[in-house]
Amino acid sequence: MSSESIKTLSLRELFGAEQYVIPIYQRNYAWEAKEINQLIQDIADYAVRNKPIAKGLFDEGADNYYIGTLVVYERSHNGNTTYETIDGQQRLTTLNVLINVLRREFGSEINSTLPRSILNISFDSRPHATETLYAIAADTDEVPYQSNKTYSPAIKRAYTIAHTSLPKILKDARLELDDFYAYLMSRVFILRVSVPHDTDLNHYFEIMNNRGEQLEKHEILKARLLEKIQQDKIAGNVFSKVWEACADMERYVQYGFPVEQRRALFQAGDDWNTLRVNSFEDLTQRLAPLQQNREQREQDGLEVDSLSIEEILVRGIQFTEEKKDTEEAPERFSSVISFPNFLLHVLRIQTREDIPLDDKRLLETFDLYLKGDEQSTIAFVHHFCFSLLKAKFLFDKYIIKREILNGKEEWSLKRLKRYAAGNVSWVNTFGEEDVSKGENQNLIMLLAMFHVSAPTQIYKHWLNAALNFVFERQEVDAQLYQEYLENLARTYLFNRYLKKEPDDYYQIIYKGVTRPEEVEIDKTRLNQGTAVENFIFNYLDYLLWKREFKGHQNFEFAFRTSVEHYYPQRPLGNIEKLKSGIDDFGNLCLISSSKNSQLSNNLPSGKKDYYHKVGADSLKQQRMMDYDNWGVDEIREHGSEMETILFEELINFSAHA
Numbered sequence: 236m237s238s239e240s241i242k243t244l245s246l247r248e249l250f251g252a253e254q255y256v257i258p259i260y261q262r263n264y265a266w267e268a269k270e271i272n273q274l275i276q277d278i279a280d281y282a283v284r285n286k287p288i289a290k291g292l293f294d295e296g297a298d299n300y301y302i303g304t305l306v307v308y309e310r311s312h313n314g315n316t317t318y319e320t321i322d323g324q325q326r327l328t329t330l331n332v333l334i335n336v337l338r339r340e341f342g343s344e345i346n347s348t349l350p351r352s353i354l355n356i357s358f359d360s361r362p363h364a365t366e367t368l369y370a371i372a373a374d375t376d377e378v379p380y381q382s383n384k385t386y387s388p389a390i391k392r393a394y395t396i397a398h399t400s401l402p403k404i405l406k407d408a409r410l411e412l413d414d415f416y417a418y419l420m421s422r423v424f425i426l427r428v429s430v431p432h433d434t435d436l437n438h439y440f441e442i443m444n445n446r447g448e449q450l451e452k453h454e455i456l457k458a459r460l461l462e463k464i465q466q467d468k469i470a471g472n473v474f475s476k477v478w479e480a481c482a483d484m485e486r487y488v489q490y491g492f493p494v495e496q497r498r499a500l501f502q503a504g505d506d507w508n509t510l511r512v513n514s515f516e517d518l519t520q521r522l523a524p525l526q527q528n529r530e531q532r533e534q535d536g537l538e539v540d541s542l543s544i545e546e547i548l549v550r551g552i553q554f555t556e557e558k559k560d561t562e563e564a565p566e567r568f569s570s571v572i573s574f575p576n577f578l579l580h581v582l583r584i585q586t587r588e589d590i591p592l593d594d595k596r597l598l599e600t601f602d603l604y605l606k607g608d609e610q611s612t613i614a615f616v617h618h619f620c621f622s623l624l625k626a627k628f629l630f631d632k633y634i635i636k637r638e639i640l641n642g643k644e645e646w647s648l649k650r651l652k653r654y655a656a657g658n659v660s661w662v663n664t665f666g667e668e669d670v671s672k673g674e675n676q677n678l679i680m681l682l683a684m685f686h687v688s689a690p691t692q693i694y695k696h697w698l699n700a701a702l703n704f705v706f707e708r709q710e711v712d713a714q715l716y717q718e719y720l721e722n723l724a725r726t727y728l729f730n731r732y733l734k735k736e737p738d739d740y741y742q743i744i745y746k747g748v749t750r751p752e753e754v755e756i757d758k759t760r761l762n763q764g765t766a767v768e769n770f771i772f773n774y775l776d777y778l779l780w781k782r783e784f785k786g787h788q789n790f791e792f793a794f795r796t797s798v799e800h801y802y803p804q805r806p807l808g809n810i811e812k813l814k815s816g817i818d819d820f821g822n823l824c825l826i827s828s829s830k831n832s833q834l835s836n837n838l839p840s841g842k843k844d845y846y847h848k849v850g851a852d853s854l855k856q857q858r859m860m861d862y863d864n865w866g867v868d869e870i871r872e873h874g875s876e877m878e879t880i881l882f883e884e885l886i887n888f889s890a891h892a
Contacts, residue, residue, distance in 0.1 A: 282418035484570035515617035665713035683792040688770040696740035764818035772825035779854040821874025824856040839865040
């Protein structure tokens with residue numbers, strides 16, 4: 236492939252005069268909040284790390300951010316070239332939407348020169364998708380969604396997500412819009428690769444979508460850590476075994492070990508619910524002889540999990556128990572965190588230092604702890620191995636997962652239980668083993684509330700706090716765990732989101748905070764329309780759930796990322812806009828972005844008809860729907876009621892701070 240077929244383009248160049256087309260064999264646009272927010276977050280992180288030297292200006296030596304590869308085929312017609320996008324269309328479409336959101340929604344806050352419209356993407360076989368991008372890019376004051384055209388719901392949803400999430404992400408990153416836009420357009424690059432003209436595009440597309448994955452950063456990290464203890468074969472074997480057992484975040488860690496090792500590490504009596512080691516040395520003493528025994532059996536050509544004749548005769552009926560123990564765990568759980576991010580959580584808990592929870596910085600973060608003398612580096616690797624095993628064991632037991640059982644998907648908080656007969660099942664971590672209420676359910680709701688409020692991996696500080704809490708205790712009491720999480724939620728509300736000078740997450744978790752005085756709290760942050768933090772709505776829903784407000788029996792936390800104005804900002808037809816209160820907390824609720832894109836400009840009466848059929852997304856929204864009419868007075872009344880519930884927590888905060 237010649238150098239002429241590869242071009243490095245800034246986003247300003249990418250969205251210039253050249254045209255791109257999404258061919259028929261490509262799938263529909265499918266990015267949701269998780270992917271869109273992560274893209275924005277990644278760019279914001281790099282912009283912050285490079286520190287602008289002036290408003291909207293970066294130093295010549297600032298690092299560029301390479302956002303990936305765009306693989307294209309050059310179509311030529313009448314001297315014009317159109318780039319058929321083979322790989323990278325999801326990213327390309329999202330960036331187009333993001334830049335138009337910046338232009339439309341935040342143009343008045345950006346001093347840099349903004350293009351009037353950006354549209355250089357079309358779809359071969361999806362005219363509605365092309366029309367949606369055209370509507371977003373049109374030179375109009377408002378996005379012309381209010382027509383009879385069937386616009387693409389996914390692209391409309393992407394616009395809503397970017398519009399809502401961008402200011403919140405930049406606020407958390409402490410990055411100005413000007414600086415974000417300047418970095419986005421001039422320092423974010425994409426590598427455009429043109430395939431040869433004789434390429435079989437369908438075959439190439441198939442290869443691109445089935446290509447092998449590159450070595451991941453956590454695999455490189457494992458090699459670097461093992462290198463530090465390579466002189467000790469036994470320690471290296473133990474480290475590798477623990478790492479592999481912990482790396483599968485979807486599976487309980489006990490299943491990462493063979494039966495005899497599982498017993499040595501976790502079994503107390505008949506159960507597997509106790510971690511029996513308290514250091515790397517202890518871990519090595521328990522695992523090494525068993526691992527050597529397995530290796531010897533493999534060399535002798537024996538099945539590694541088989542029993543000798545003598546063992547069968549001695550154990551008798553327990554032989555059937557062995558067979559049950561070796562059954563693999565079914566794939567029924569999905570984790571709230573990836574393994575690379577989990578490694579950073581463990582490192583922060585072990586070191587108690589302000590470790591960034593960004594897996595893009597995984598290697599450079601760990602490298603800081605691998606540069607000491609040989610003895611201290613070996614000690615660090617040993618300690619981390621034990622910390623990893625302990626943290627994964629506690630994570631499985633005390634952090635929620637998404638569970639799929641009998642075709643139903645729900646949040647769960649369960650521990651692994653082995654019965655005397657050798658059968659294994661999952662039961663509630665706290666309280667009655669199979670009852671979906673009580674203290675276990677309270678903790679599920681709390682943990683789920685935190686989780687859905689932080690959809691991107693690097694902002695799951697709540698997880699670090701919860702994991703640190705259980706890590707430091709010999710026994711975890713349900714009531715104390717709940718009290719800790721509820722106080723953490725109050726701290727988030729008052730010290731992070733409503734305080735005039737917010738405390739950072741590390742300060743909140745590891746250093747402690749003082750009770751905020753009334754003068755430090757900025758209540759106006761509740762009345763900022765779509766800029767109000769998702770956490771505040773979710774926390775309020777948790778408080779309403781505890782008070783058993785209408786609809787609490789069937790309420791479940793989900794990834795609702797769109798702040799809706801119940802009375803719309805831009806009503807359909809000739810309906811008059813509200814003269815005040817439109818951005819007030821009383822007029823706001825958190826719903827799914829898909830519903831917001833469908834109904835955003837409908838009047839409350841129309842929204843009520845729809846939500847009565849499909850169900851309300853939130854308990855606050857359910858409360859709003861109880862009103863027969865909805866105007867300025869109702870907005871104030873409802874807002875006052877909800878604020879009272881939130882600020883009652885200030886009293887509870889002082890009682891437990």
